[in-house]
Amino acid sequence: MKRVIRFGGAVAFLGLASTASAIDGPQIIKENCLLCHSETGNAEAPFSRISQQRKTPEGWQTTINRMKSQRGLSLKPEHERVLIKYLADHQGLAPAETADLRYVLERQPNVVEQNVPEHVAGTCTGCHSSARSGLQRRTTDEWQKLIHFHMGQVPTIEYLAGHRDRPWFQIALNETAVKMGEGYPLQTQAWSDWKAKPKAALNGQWAVSGFVPDKGEFTAVMSVMPNQKDNYITLINGHYADGSKLTGSGSATVFTGYEWRGAIVIDGRKMRQVFAASEDGKQMAGRMYLKNDEVMGGRVLAEKADKAATLVSVTPSSIKQGASQTLIIAGANLSNKVSLGNGVKVEKVISQSADRLVVQVKADAKAAIGQRTLSVGKQTLENAVAVYDQVARVEITPTESIARIGGNGGPIPKRKSTYRAVGYAAGADGKPGTEDDLSLGYLPATWSLKAFDEVAEHDNDLKYAGSIDAKGIFTPGDAGLNPERKMSTNNVGNLAVVGTVKDGANSVSGEAHLLVTVQDFVKELIQ
Template identity: 60%
Template sequence: MALKKKNNMTRALLSTGALAFMGMATSSAQAASGESIIKDRCLICHTETGDAAAPFSRISQQRKTPEGWLMTISRMQQQRGLVISPDEKRELVKYLADKQGLAPSETENLRYVLEKEPNVVESFEPLLQETCVRCHSGARIALQRRTEDEWKWLVHFHMGQQPTAELHAGARDRAWFDIALNQVAPYLGQKFNFDTDAWQQWQAQAKQPLSGRWAVHGFLPEKGNFDATMQVTMQSKDHYQISLEGNYADGSPLAGQGKAVVYTGYEWRGTVTVGGVQMRQVFAASADGQSLVGRMYPNEDDVMGGQIKAVKKTAITAITPSYIKQGEQALLTVSGYQLNGKVNLGSGLKLLEVVSKNDNRWVLKVQASPKASVGTRHIKIGNTSASEPLAVYDQLARVEITPNDSIARVGGGGGKIPKQKSVYRAVGYAAGADGKVGTLDDLRLGYMTANWSLKPFDETAVHDNDIQYAGQIDARGIFTPGDAGPNPARKMSTNNVGNLGVVGTVQEDGKSISGESHLLVTVQKFVRAVIE
């Protein structure tokens, strides 16, 4: 019964509820106002406080992201019997995220969990690591704001809902409940307090509409870099229609249509179908409404997405490749918006030809002098300077593989849970001014083309022949794990799990320079949360 209940909750979070912030819902005008929904649906359990600033008990004392409020409402449905229609649920998420959300500065450095960025290694205070982060991400905690009393009630909720929390490894050997209630909750009440200057200032700030023509630059693992134009048309307040059209770096077309909803004045949540694949967009808009930054990924495979930057102001968003070697020629693609004027490459670089250009994309043939000084240049077109530099280098000194540590999960094999892949890229570095390799002074060159291979990570992986069973990596750096389920060919018919090293090798001037990272291939994830 417990497993069935968990599966039902997962479906609730990932079906009708998830549409609330993916831009696929019907117009929110069809639903009642958020405040009236609370009064009609929530006051069976909650109460009115009589305080105009915080009118509803246990609701008005919290602030969360759209995903956080979605999870709360879904939990009320599954565990407390809340009856609420899909339209009402969408409207309530919108109302609460707008009225009791987080300011942009309060989500900084934590957006990886909202954007579903894979393989992020967190680091939080030991007090949180030892009591809370044993079960879920630290970002899930840090993306909430509560009064101290609310943090304490959350501890009590955990004990009531998951009474075995005290018996987990790392908890049963100490007074977990006492520490959580009397140390962790007061700490959270100070660090992640309900009332903050950042939120007051953001509430008071005028919010900019995001309609208009956007220049988009991004990366998707299966196709590579792309440049596109995204036309955004307002349908109603904070609800937009999306049209996306552009090209990948290899010249193949990219096109898509979809919708988006904006929460809290800057939290963009969109769904757009590209090449028959439904993609999610999780972006943060700048305060001036002129840029969007975040990730776009397939609905059913968030690992296979990438970083996106969109602008509707004059700007250079990317230079690809982001490096050029002394004495060599290179074709540089400059992406941006409203690019017009004379090209200025900086010292030691000569423009040989403008191969092609339009408002959003210039392709330049560039020559680097053999004596060009090692370092960075900020390319300009007209009065527009690139925010990210172009690196001029003498020789490739080392290669770093990203992510440094990663997880992939077996799947398929007749089961319903698909494989979870992992994606790798090689980042090149030249020695810095100190001439030493591996120091903070190293010059980052950017992503480079690499040849990919796998190796056993340790002696146990050699003994268990993980390299044969755990999976394969292709020429794009995409690792696909093996099938789920017992494998009779393995010792004790174990699963196709494994402990591997990922090796990326860059060829330059007849030399092979490699970097390595760690990959753990493990079993399926049976419960997917909106915020892990």
């Protein structure tokens, strides 16, 4: 089962302030939650219906939001932060338990979920993503109570689309909940191991590379200074790919020993960081996006860079036979001795700074095709740069996407979508589109739109649904009725996004599907 999912919503951001407080988590629960919950007398699971669950920081935030909106809970903001920190630290998820589902936490837009368990697809994904279920751990009894909660909260749930052809409640209670208890149990070896493992401090210098759609690739050094336990002050200085400077400052809180949540202002723009630190505390990876526009964000990689030379990434990640190419190498304390092996010559070092090394290289016309290891001094990065003969095909990412009309004087803004082109050379079999294809990474492209099908052509969707700019950012049309359209309908549409990569005298294009639809009224109203 495949579903196009857009994430975001009502969860308040968690990394904004220190968690220091004179009151601790258990005390907050005792003073605020025991009208409905009770103490069990079991030191390992002291509170009913609370101690039988594990969740991410966002999961606990959602639970508290529900208690506030539906059960009358009132918490001071500082106590709420302390409680979320306590619950996430003591009843969170281990790194291995979140690894495959981080797209929800990182608010990646336009994710097509794959390999959804059958019992989840038939019961849960009519209303929310499979990942929302997968980012919780409960006893079987708690999973069954969750089904009862759904029936009590949404009595018509059995009559929703996809539920009407089956005895939904009986299946959910007696089959799905049991399988969830087996697949996502409260007690796991991964969680036991993670609780026992010493947690690394994340202060120090970090070499960072990342991407923001309207700014492009960037490299930086992020200085992380301890404030209070698991709370940090951050400073970031670096460059975008065009050489313009990047500066910013902010703060971050670390939950569960590895869940980094940062709030940072970069060049006057408020941004959010959702990273996962490696178990040894030497790496972080995740996503950074604009506070008020989660679509406008991208992947970030970071390596601890205290004194030692650190190599993070290189862009672009391909070079054509016989061509010269400027490479931007992200890292810290790097040597200017660069090598990509036989057949690729470093012509000159263009510039070198704290966060990046810029070099011009040239590949021989007969340089061996394939992935190359990049060496910078004693540092190496495997499969860093591909040498290729020609671009055989282009894929546009995301392949399926949604944008939403908005604005035009209304309270709900437009929701954009962004695109990048990934190039491939034919592999050893000489046939593009097979497993042997050589990935060339992201390539510069020109962007255009066209009607997706005959209906879209007939309805003139291309004229009304929106436009795409030179950076691959699609802006949808205005909300509201349009008298120019048939029956004065709104500016929705069904489009194809076309990215075209120039390869010498040839041009290679790829396409992706874009559905321009109406506002997400429920999501916007509860934010």
